[in-house]
Amino acid sequence: MSIRFGGIIAGLAITLVLVLWSLAPGVYNFAFGPAPEKQPSYAFYEHGEGPAGGFSFDGAFGKWDYGQLQRGYQVYKEVCSACHSLKFVAFRNLRELGYTEAEVDAEAKSWTVPGIDPDTGETTTRPGMPTDYFPMPFPNSIAAAAANNNAIPPDLSLMTKARHDGSNYVYDLLTGYGEPDPEKAAKVGFETPLGLYFNKHFPNVNIAMAPPIAIDGQVTYADGTEATVSQMSKDVAAFLTWTAEPSLIERKQTGWFVLGFLLFATVLAFLSYKQVWAGMKPKKK
Amino acid sequence: MSFAWAKQYEPKSAFTKWIDEKLPFPRLVYNAVGAGYPVPRNLNYMWNFGVLAGFCLMIQIVTGVVLAMHYAANQAVAFGTVEHIMRNVNYGWMMRYAHANGASFFFIVIYLHIFRGFFYSSYKAPREMIWLLGVVIFLLMMATAFMGYVLPWGQMSFWGAQVITGLFSAIPLVGEPLQVWLLGGFAPDNAALNRFFSLHFLLPFVIAGVVILHIWALHIPGSSNPTGVEVKQESDTVPFHPYYTSKDGFGLGVFLIFFTLFVFFLPNVLGHPDNYIEANPLSTPALIVPEWYFYPFYAILRAFTGDLTIPFTGIVLIPAKLLGVIGMFGAILVWFFLPWLDKSPVRSGHYRPLFRKFFWFGLMPTMAALFYLGGAHAEEPYIMLSQIFTAYYFMHFLVILPIISQIEVPKPLPFSITEGVLGSDKPGTTSGGGKIDPDSVVDGRPGTATDGSLQPAE
Amino acid sequence: MAEMSGATTPAVASEPETGDGVRRRDWIHIAALSTAGVGGASLLFPLVSQMAPSADVLAASSTDIDVSAIQPGQSIKTTFRKQPLFVKRLTPQEIAAAKADDATDMRDPATLASRTKEGHEDILITMGVCTHLGCVPLGAAEGENKGEFGGYFCPCHGSHYDVAGRIRKGPAPTNLLVPEYAFSSDTVVRVG
Numbered sequence: 008m009s010i011r012f013g014g015i016i017a018g019l020a021i022t023l024v025l026v027l028w029s030l031a032p033g034v035y036n037f038a039f040g041p042a043p044e045k046q047p048s049y050a051f052y053e054h055g056e057g058p059a060g061g062f063s064f065d066g067a068f069g070k071w072d073y074g075q076l077q078r079g080y081q082v083y084k085e086v087c088s089a090c091h092s093l094k095f096v097a098f099r100n101l102r103e104l105g106y107t108e109a110e111v112d113a114e115a116k117s118w119t120v121p122g123i124d125p126d127t128g129e130t131t132t133r134p135g136m137p138t139d140y141f142p143m144p145f146p147n148s149i150a151a152a153a154a155n156n157n158a159i160p161p162d163l164s165l166m167t168k169a170r171h172d173g174s175n176y177v178y179d180l181l182t183g184y185g186e187p188d189p190e191k192a193a194k195v196g197f198e199t200p201l202g203l204y205f206n207k208h209f210p211n212v213n214i215a216m217a218p219p220i221a222i223d224g225q226v227t228y229a230d231g232t233e234a235t236v237s238q239m240s241k242d243v244a245a246f247l248t249w250t251a252e253p254s255l256i257e258r259k260q261t262g263w264f265v266l267g268f269l270l271f272a273t274v275l276a277f278l279s280y281k282q283v284w285a286g287m288k289p290k291k292k
Numbered sequence: 293m294s295f296a297w298a299k300q301y302e303p304k305s306a307f308t309k310w311i312d313e314k315l316p317f318p319r320l321v322y323n324a325v326g327a328g329y330p331v332p333r334n335l336n337y338m339w340n341f342g343v344l345a346g347f348c349l350m351i352q353i354v355t356g357v358v359l360a361m362h363y364a365a366n367q368a369v370a371f372g373t374v375e376h377i378m379r380n381v382n383y384g385w386m387m388r389y390a391h392a393n394g395a396s397f398f399f400i401v402i403y404l405h406i407f408r409g410f411f412y413s414s415y416k417a418p419r420e421m422i423w424l425l426g427v428v429i430f431l432l433m434m435a436t437a438f439m440g441y442v443l444p445w446g447q448m449s450f451w452g453a454q455v456i457t458g459l460f461s462a463i464p465l466v467g468e469p470l471q472v473w474l475l476g477g478f479a480p481d482n483a484a485l486n487r488f489f490s491l492h493f494l495l496p497f498v499i500a501g502v503v504i505l506h507i508w509a510l511h512i513p514g515s516s517n518p519t520g521v522e523v524k525q526e527s528d529t530v531p532f533h534p535y536y537t538s539k540d541g542f543g544l545g546v547f548l549i550f551f552t553l554f555v556f557f558l559p560n561v562l563g564h565p566d567n568y569i570e571a572n573p574l575s576t577p578a579l580i581v582p583e584w585y586f587y588p589f590y591a592i593l594r595a596f597t598g599d600l601t602i603p604f605t606g607i608v609l610i611p612a613k614l615l616g617v618i619g620m621f622g623a624i625l626v627w628f629f630l631p632w633l634d635k636s637p638v639r640s641g642h643y644r645p646l647f648r649k650f651f652w653f654g655l656m657p658t659m660a661a662l663f664y665l666g667g668a669h670a671e672e673p674y675i676m677l678s679q680i681f682t683a684y685y686f687m688h689f690l691v692i693l694p695i696i697s698q699i700e701v702p703k704p705l706p707f708s709i710t711e712g713v714l715g716s717d718k719p720g721t722t723s724g725g726g727k728i729d730p731d732s733v734v735d736g737r738p739g740t741a742t743d744g745s746l747q748p749a750e
Numbered sequence: 751m752a753e754m755s756g757a758t759t760p761a762v763a764s765e766p767e768t769g770d771g772v773r774r775r776d777w778i779h780i781a782a783l784s785t786a787g788v789g790g791a792s793l794l795f796p797l798v799s800q801m802a803p804s805a806d807v808l809a810a811s812s813t814d815i816d817v818s819a820i821q822p823g824q825s826i827k828t829t830f831r832k833q834p835l836f837v838k839r840l841t842p843q844e845i846a847a848a849k850a851d852d853a854t855d856m857r858d859p860a861t862l863a864s865r866t867k868e869g870h871e872d873i874l875i876t877m878g879v880c881t882h883l884g885c886v887p888l889g890a891a892e893g894e895n896k897g898e899f900g901g902y903f904c905p906c907h908g909s910h911y912d913v914a915g916r917i918r919k920g921p922a923p924t925n926l927l928v929p930e931y932a933f934s935s936d937t938v939v940r941v942g
Contacts (some may be wrong), residue, residue, distance in 0.1 A: 010632040011694040018690025021622075022683045024600055024615070067557055097376045099809045138810050144645075161569075165375070168560060169568035210578075254378070254385040261386070262556025269552055272785045273545030279782035280538040285531065288331065358800055380804040382798035535777075541782065 045205045048052050050195060051187050055179025055208040058241040062174055064248060064255060067263070071249065071256055073105035078173040079246025080104060082239050086219050086227045087163060093141035095164035101252055109145075111137050118142060156202050158215030169243070175253050181240035183208030184218040199288060295514065298527040299327045324511065330529035331536055332517035334713045338412075339515065339536075340543035341405040346503065348398035353496050355391040356440075358626065363443065365489035367482045370445035370487040371570045389559040390551075396562045397551050399585035407659075411651055412520060418513040420631040425506040427627045429499055434624075436495040437583065439488040442480070444566035447577050449708060450560060453480035453488070455580060459593075462614040479573055519712040520639025521705055528709035579669060587666025588659060593620040593680040594670055626689045631688060636697035638705065645699040650692055651684050658684050765769030773920060782911060790821070803841045812932070814939060817873055825890040830941050834878030836890045836902070839938075847900070848914040858924045865928050874937065876915040876926035880904040887911060888900060902926065 046237030083093065098115035106114065115135040120142045122133035135142070144160075145151035151159045183206045187197060190272040199205045203213040220243075222237045232238060237259065248255065301319040303309040312319055322328045362381050364373045377384035407424070409415055415423035419535070438456055442449045453475070461471040476483030514523060523529055530536075554562065562584060566577040582590050598616040599608045641648045661681045668674040706712035813830050815837055820826055840848070846863040846892060866874055866909035879888050887902035887909070888894040897903030899912035909920030916925045930942040 010298040010629055011635065014626075014629060014633045014690040015694055018686050021619070021690070023596065025679050025683045095372070095379065097806070097809070100379075136814075138806075155932045165568045169565050171565050173565070191342040252378075252385075258385060258389075258556055258559070262552060265552050265556060266549065268547060268789060269549050272782070272789055273542065273549060275778065275782040275785050276538070276542040276545045280542040282778050283534045287535070314897040354797070360796065361801065362804075376804070378805070382799040382802055382804060383801060386796055387800060538779075541786065681794070 029186060032046070050191065051197065051205075051207060051212045052210065053183075053207045055175060055183060057172075058178050058237065058244070059176030062241075062245055062248070064174075064245070066226075067259055069256065069259065072245065074230055074232075075242050075245045076104045076249050077106070078230065078232060079242035079244070079249075081228065082220070082226055082243040083163070083246055086239075087243065088141070089152075090144055090160040090216075092143045092145075092160075093164050093250060094143065094162050095140070097138060097140045098135055099137040104249070115139060156215060160216070163247055163250065165251045167248045169251075173195045173251065174244050177244040177247055178240050179208040180206060180214075181220050181243070182237055184221075247277060295330050295523065295526070295529065298323075298330050299531065301326075301328055305430070324532075325537065326376070326533045327531035329511065329514075329532040329601065330523070330526070331515050331532050332523055332528060333530045333535070334517050334707050334709050335515065335536070335539075336517060336518050337543065338404070338408040338518075340540055341401050341408060343540040344543060344547050345398065345405055345583070347547070348394060348401055349496065349500060349503065351390065351394045352398060352722070353678075355387050355394060356493070356496065358387045358391050361494060363489075365443065367445060367485050367571070370443065370485060373594070374444045374570050386555070393551065393554045393559060393562060393595060395440065396583070396585065397547070397554070398433065399437070401547070402433065403585075406430070407656075410655065412516060412518060412628055413634060413636070414516045415627075415631045416634070416639050417631065419510075419516060421509040423631060424628060425509055427624065429502050429506060431624060431625075432495055432499045432502065434586070436492060436499065437448040437585065439492040439582055441567075442485065443492060444505055444567060445571045446483060447569045447571055447575075447579075448564045448567040449464045450480055450571035450573065451576055451580050452582060453484055456582075457484075459620070461616045462611070462617045480571075481626065481722045516639065517709060518642065518711055519706055520641055520643065521707075521709055521712065524708045525710070529743045584667065586664070588662035589620050589623055589666070589668035591662040591678045592623050592682045592685065593617065594666075594675065595619065595678040597675060597679075619686075623682075623685060630689065630693075634693045634697050636700060636702070638702040643703045643705055644696075644700055645703065646696050648687065649694075650696065654684065654692070655688050658688065812940060813935055815875075815939045815941060816937055818871075818937035820877075822872065824892075827890050828859055830877070834886050835929070835941065836874075836876050836878045836915075836926075838874045838876075838890070839875055840872045844900070844913040848912065851912060851916075853916075857917050860914070860916055860925055865914055865925070867931075867933060870933060873939070874913075874915060875941065877929055879927065880909055880922055881917065881924045881926065882907055882908065882909050882920070882922040 040052050054102060063075065081090075097120055098111060098118070101111045101114055102108065115137045118135040118139075118141070119132045119138045120135045121131070124131045148159055161169075169175055170176040184204060185207065187199070187205050187207075192198065199213050203215055204217055205212060206214045220236050220239050225232075225236075226234050226239060228234050252258075296682075301312070301316075301322040303312045303318070308318065311317070359377060360376045362372060362373060362384065374388070377388050379385075381387075409423065409426070438452065442453045457471050457474045457480070460474060461467040463470060472478060475481070476487065514529075517523075564577075564581070564583075571576075581587070593616045596612055596619050599612050600610040600615055601608050636644065636647070638644055641651055658681045662678065662685065665674050665678045665681065675721075759790060764895040765881070767840070780796065781929050813828065814833075815826075815828055817837060817839070820837060820839040822839050822841040823844070823899070826837055828837065845862065848936055852861040854869050854874075863871060865876075867871075880887050883906065885904050885906035887897075887904040888937050889902035889911075895903045897910035901913045901915055902911040903909070904911075904920065904922065907921050910918050911921035914925075915928075917923070929941050931939050934940045
C-alpha cells in the first residue's frame with residue numbers, strides 16, 4: 008500500500024527533523040549548558056498559606072459570615088477605595104451582605120458618583136443611589152497611572168477569581184509586607200527598587216502598592232471586632248470573594264441538591280439497566 | 293440498512309399510520325435508536341461515549357443559545373456582559389458555568405470516544421467513513437471551542453486569539469495578510485470578536501449536521517464491538533432499545549454526577565484565572581496556554597524549535613514557526629489516514645498482543661505526557677520532553693502501526709460475538725441465553741456477510 | 751440473577767399482570783423514567799426564568815422626581831422602567847374641568863381624586879404609554895396636539911385622553927396608567 012509506505016517515510020522524516028535539528032542541541036544544552044538564570048528576587052518569595060483557620064466560605068458546605076463581609080466592606084470603603092475601583096458591584100448588591108434597604112440607601116448616599124447637572128447638562132457629582140455602581144476613583148487609566156507612579160491599581164471586583172487561590176492570595180498579599188532578610192539580601196545584592204515595596208507573597212516580591220493596611224486599628228469596626236492587620240486583611244479578602252462571586256454559596260447549595268437528585272436518579276437508572284439486561288449475561292464460571 | 297432480523301416499525305393507531313405515510317419520522321427514530329437498530333450484545337462501557345458526546349453537544353447548544361440572549365459581542369462591553377450574566381441574569385451563573393465546563397466535558401468524552409476508536413480499531417473497514425467524519429467533527433469542535441474562549445474578552449481570550457491566528461502567519465507568502473484578514477485588523481479587536489461570535493454560534497449546528505452523517509454512516513455497517521468480530525447472527529445482537537437506552541441512561545447519570553461536581557463546586561479549576569482580567573492589548577499574561585483540551589497539540593506546536601535547513605549550507609527550507617504549525621495540524625490530519633496505515637485484519641486490541649503493548653506503553657503515556665507538557669512553561673526540560681514525545685507520536689501512527697500490522701501474530705478470535713460472550717455458540721448450552729432464538733443461528737443469512745479480513749485468525 | 755433469565759421473553763409471560771397490563775417488575779423502569787422526567791422538567795425552570803427581567807433591571811424600577819420646577823399647565827417627560835412617564839401640574843381651570851367630568855359616562859370611569867394623591871391633586875403622574883398599543887401620546891410638550899379633551903392625544907390610532915389622562919374617545923381600552931408612587935417630601939416623588 009502506497010499510503011503506508013508514504014506514512015512510514017513521513018514519520019521517519021518528522022522524527023529525523025526533531026532529532027537532528029532540535030532534539031540533539033536540546034539534550035546537549037540540558038546536559039551541559041548553563042543552568043537557566045533565575046532572578047535573585049525569586050529567592051525571597053514565600054508561598055502564603057492564607058489566614059489561620061481558613062475562611063467561612065471554604066469547602067463544599069461553606070457559608071458567608073455576614074459580619075465579616077460587612078467589616079470587609081468597611082475596610083474596602085475606608086482603605087482600598089481610594090485607589091481601587093469595584094466597577095461590577097452596585098450599591099444595591101450590599102443588601103446581600105445583610106444590610107437593610109434603609110441602610111443600603113444611606114450607604115449609597117455616602118458615596119459620590121458622577122452625575123449630570125439637570126439644568127446645564129454639565130458633568131457633576133451627586134450622592135449615590137442603590138442602583139448606581141461603585142464609582143471609579145480615577146476618571147481614566149492615564150489619571151490612575153499618573154497618580155500611582157505609573158502602576159494602574161486594578162479593579163477589585165473579580166480579584167479573587169483573577170488570581171490562583173484568590174481569597175488566600177489577597178490575604179497573603181496584604182500581610183506579606185516587610186523587609187527582606189538583610190543578610191541574604193546583602194549576599195545576592197538584592198535591593199527593592201525605588202518606588203516599589205517588598206512583599207514576600209507577591210510573585211516577584213517588588214510591588215508598586217504601598218502597604219495599604221499598615222497598623223492595627225487602622226479602621227474602627229462598628230461591631231467592636233479588634234481591627235488587627237490580620238483581621239482587616241482577612242475581612243477584606245472575604246469581602247472581595249463575595250464581590251467576585253456573589254452566587255458562591257447559592258451555587259454550592261444548589262449543587263448539593265442537584266447532586267442528591269442525580270445520585271438517586273442514577274441508582275434507579277442502574278437498577279433499570281440491570282433489570283433490562285438480567286438474563287443476557289452468562290453465569291460466571 | 294441494518295440486519296435482516298431488524299424489526300420493522302409497525303404503526304399501531306390510525307394516527308401513527310397517518311404520520312408514517314406523510315412523514316416517517318417515528319420510523320426514522322425507531323430504526324436509529326429503537327428496536328429497529330440491532331447492536332452487538334457485548335458492548336462495554338467504552339461504547340457509552342458516543343451518546344454522551346451527543347448529549348454534550350445538546351448541553352452546549354441549549355446553554356449557548358441562552359447565553360447569547362444576554363451577551364454582547366463588542367469589545368467595549370463583552371467582558372461586562374459576561375459579568376452581567378454572572379451577577380444579574382436569573383440563573384445566569386449556572387448557565388455560564390455549565391457552558392464553560394460543558395466544553396471541557398465535551399472534550400473529555402470525545403477524547404475517550406477517540407481512544408476507544410484507537411484501541412478497538414474502530415476506523416477499519418467497513419467503518420472508514422464513520423472515522424473520517426468523526427475527525428471532521430473533532431476539527432470543527434476545536435475551532436468552535438477556540439472561538440468560544442475568545443468571547444469573554446479576558447486576557448486569555450485576547451492573547452489566545454492573537455496567538456492562534458498568528459499560527460496562520462507562518463504560511464509562506466500569504467501568511468501575514470491571511471492573519472490580518474482573519475482578524476479584520478492588525479490585532480484582535482471588535483471585528484475579530486464579532487466574527488468569532490457569529491461563527492461560534494454557527495459551527496455547533498454544522499457539527500450537529502456532521503453528527504447526523506456520522507450516525508448515518510454508523511448505521512450502514514452497524515456498531516463495532518470489543519471482540520472486533522462482525523455480527524453474524526441474530527444472537528449476536530440485541531435491539532438498541534431497551535438494552536442500550538438503559539445502559540446509556542445509567543452512563544448519562546454517572547456523567548452528570550461528575551459534570552455537576554465541576555459546575556457547582558469547582559467551576560473555575562479547568563479555566564485560567566487570567567481570563568477574569570479584562571483584555572489588555574498592552575500586557576501579555578506570564579503563561580499563555582490554551583484550554584487544557586488543546587494541550588497535546590500545543591505541546592507539538594512548541595516542540596519544533598529549529599529551522600529545517602540543508603545541512604552545512606545554511607539554506608532554510610522550512611522555518612521553525614511553519615514546522616510547528618505543520619506538526620500541529622499534521623498531528624490531527626494523520627488520523628485521517630489511520631484506516632490505511634493500520635491494515636491488520638484484526639480489529640480489537642484484545643487480540644493484538646504487540647499492538648496492545650504499543651497502545652498502553654507507547655501511545656497512552658505519550659498522550660498523557662503531551663497533555664502535561666502543553667500546559668507547562670516553555671523552558672527546559674519541557675521543550676526537550678515535548679520533542680521526544682512528539683517524535684514518538686508521529687512514529688506511532690506513521691511507522692509503528694504499519695509495521696505492527698505486517699509482523700504481528702494475532703491471538704485466535706472467537707468465532708462469533710456470541711461465542712466471545714458466552715464461551716459457546718450453541719444455544720441452549722448457556723445459562724443466560726434467554727434471548728437466543730435457535731432459528732436465527734444460521735450463518736449466511738442476508739445481511740450477515742462479513743468481509744474476508746475478519747475471519748478468525750487461526 | 752441468572753435464574754431470572756429473559757427479561758422480555760416467555761419466562762416473564764408467566765408473571766402475574768396487573769389490570770392495565772403493567773408487569774410488576776416494570777416498576778423500576780417506570781420509577782427511573784419518571785425520575786429522569788422530573789429532572790428534565792426541572793431544568794425548564796432556570797431556562798424559562800433566565801428570560802425574566804434580570805436583577806439590575808428590577809432594581810432600576812424606582813425613580814425620584816423633583817416636581818418643584820413644574821409650573822401649572824406644564825408637563826415634564828421622564829422615564830420609569832425605561833418607559834416615558836408624564837408628570838403634569840394642572841392649572842385650577844383644568845382641575846375644575848376634570849372634576850366637572852368626574853360623573854360623566856366614561857369607558858374607564860375614574861375621578862380626578864382617585865388618580866392623584868391627597869393634598870397634591872394638582873400633580874398628575876401617568877405613564878406616557880397609550881393603553882391601546884403602546885405608542886407615546888402627544889400633549890406633554892408645549893404646542894403638541896392635546897386632543898379633543900385638552901389632555902393627551904395618541905396619534906397612532908387616535909385615542910383622546912382628557913386632562914386627567916382618562917380615555918374619552920378612540921380605541922384605547924383604559925385610562926393612562928397611574929404608577930405606584932408616593933411623595934417622599936413636598937417636592938420629591940418616588941415612583942415605583
